[in-house]
Amino acid sequence: MQEFSKYVGLDTHKETIAVAVADALAGKPRYYGEIANTPEEIRKLVKKLCPDGEVLSFCYEAGPCGYEIYRQISQLGHHCSVVAPSLIPTKPGERVKTDRRDSEKLCRLDRAGELTPVWVPDQEQEAMRDLTRAREDMKGLERITKQRLNAFLLRYARIYESGKSRWTQAHFRWLEGLKFDVAVQQIVFQEYVEAIKQAEARVAGLEQEMEKALESWSLAPVVKALMALRGVKLITAMTIMAELGDITRFDSPRQLMSFLGLVPSESSSGQTRRQGGITKTGNGHARRVLIESGWCYRFPARKT
Numbered sequence: 001m002q003e004f005s006k007y008v009g010l011d012t013h014k015e016t017i018a019v020a021v022a023d024a025l026a027g028k029p030r031y032y033g034e035i036a037n038t039p040e041e042i043r044k045l046v047k048k049l050c051p052d053g054e055v056l057s058f059c060y061e062a063g064p065c066g067y068e069i070y071r072q073i074s075q076l077g078h079h080c081s082v083v084a085p086s087l088i089p090t091k092p093g094e095r096v097k098t099d100r101r102d103s104e105k106l107c108r109l110d111r112a113g114e115l116t117p118v119w120v121p122d123q124e125q126e127a128m129r130d131l132t133r134a135r136e137d138m139k140g141l142e143r144i145t146k147q148r149l150n151a152f153l154l155r156y157a158r159i160y161e162s163g164k165s166r167w168t169q170a171h172f173r174w175l176e177g178l179k180f181d182v183a184v185q186q187i188v189f190q191e192y193v194e195a196i197k198q199a200e201a202r203v204a205g206l207e208q209e210m211e212k213a214l215e216s217w218s219l220a221p222v223v224k225a226l227m228a229l230r231g232v233k234l235i236t237a238m239t240i241m242a243e244l245g246d247i248t249r250f251d252s253p254r255q256l257m258s259f260l261g262l263v264p265s266e267s268s269s270g271q272t273r274r275q276g277g278i279t280k281t282g283n284g285h286a287r288r289v290l291i292e293s294g295w296c297y298r299f300p301a302r303k304t
Contacts, residue, residue, distance in 0.1 A: 004079065006049060009106030010060035011099045012037060012069060017060075018099035019045065022107040029104040037065070039072055046076050059110045061085045062118050070120055086281075087116040121245050128217060128242040133285065135206040135235070142199035149192040156180070167196075210238055219245075231296030236289045243286040260287045 004024055011018040019032040032049075035041045050056055058073050059081040073080040089109065109115050121129060146167065153159070158178055163170050175193055180186045211234065214220050219241045226237040250256040257263050260283055265276040280287070 231293035
């Protein structure tokens, strides 16, 4: 384990960062203060904490501030960890939570080696993750918009009975023929229909961008290999690899499944063993597409 002269805990927020410092050997962490969450202020902090050029260990919780602080501190030549908030040890009696206490706790636990760092993607990997998640977000908005239109039509007894599937060309032709007696209702109806078309166009556009981005991605060979599996096509394969990144960081398939929350939960004691559903911990984006793909294995494969 690498030794550092100081351990620095950062409690990060949108505009400020609470800073605490702990000496390497012993001693109670001391609160340094609060700085602005800007690259310049972070650079000044690092320079002030190591006037003799010694290497420091910084840590902060994974959250909405992303990995830019990690990258800046790493580029300045220091060690930085982004730790998993759900795995930070907590005492049952702790009932007071402040920025100062959080930063002091982080540097103390970092010095003791009790924090669990998360895997930090490089900029290319993070960009692909943003792309796949943007497509997922737009697909969710499309689904919500369709549900709103369905609810609107149901209130006025407009039931589609001409076919089994909705949102096909036949269904949209049926929608184009609907008329409402009140002009305002017709306006609302048309707005819902246009919103659906726009949502579908955004999803289709992002899927095209995913196809283009795949060709220059370093993990393209792995994505294409995954697409050879039943139930796994471009969206699923790219989502899995964008979320997981370097899968060699997992020591075993069991560890990978645990990271994805696909292992059974358990609450056993003594001679009693109770197992429940999957834990659903970890990365929900990759877990969702894997479960959806798994439904293809309900039936035997077709011979072609």
